[in-house]
Amino acid sequence: MSLIAQHPYIKIERKVTGLEQYQIELNRIIYLYKDKVITQYREFPIKDVTDFSYRVIANEGGILYLHTIQGVFPYIVKSSPEAFITAYRAYFK
Numbered sequence: 001m002s003l004i005a006q007h008p009y010i011k012i013e014r015k016v017t018g019l020e021q022y023q024i025e026l027n028r029i030i031y032l033y034k035d036k037v038i039t040q041y042r043e044f045p046i047k048d049v050t051d052f053s054y055r056v057i058a059n060e061g062g063i064l065y066l067h068t069i070q071g072v073f074p075y076i077v078k079s080s081p082e083a084f085i086t087a088y089r090a091y092f093k
Contacts, residue, residue, distance in 0.1 A: 005032040005087035009064060009075040011040070030064070030075060032088055037066065039075070044068055046092065052085045 011026040031038045035046050048068045054077075056062040061078040064085075 001036075002034050003031060004034065004091055005084045006030065007064070007077065007081045007084040008079070009039075009077050012076065030066075030084070032084065032091075034091075039073075042073070044070075049088075049092075052081070052088050054081055054085060056080075 006029050008027060008029050011028055013024045013026060015022055015024060028040045033046075037044045037046065037049055044066070048070065049066065050069065051067040053065045053067065054062055055065070061076065062080070064075045064077045064081045066073040066075065
């Protein structure tokens with residue numbers, strides 16, 4: 001298993017206690033290997049991955065979309081994942 005690229009993403013978790021609601025920002029990493037893509041709780045065989053795309057949101061990062069045969073999975077990113085996407089396309093397209 002050889003790592004090709006990785007990129008940080010965040011998960012926003014909402015907590016409600018009594019009358020208060022707050023958000024916790026969890027830092028995570030998406031990994032691209034020769035045979036799979038791994039996130040915190042999911043693993044996708046590379047044969048199921050069809051593409052990655054990215055949409056900027058209000059100059060504060062954006063959303064990295066993982067396109068698979070099971071559907072599209074969004075990941076919130078604070079920095080541009082263009083190098084990650086380029087690595088995927090150079091290696092697999």
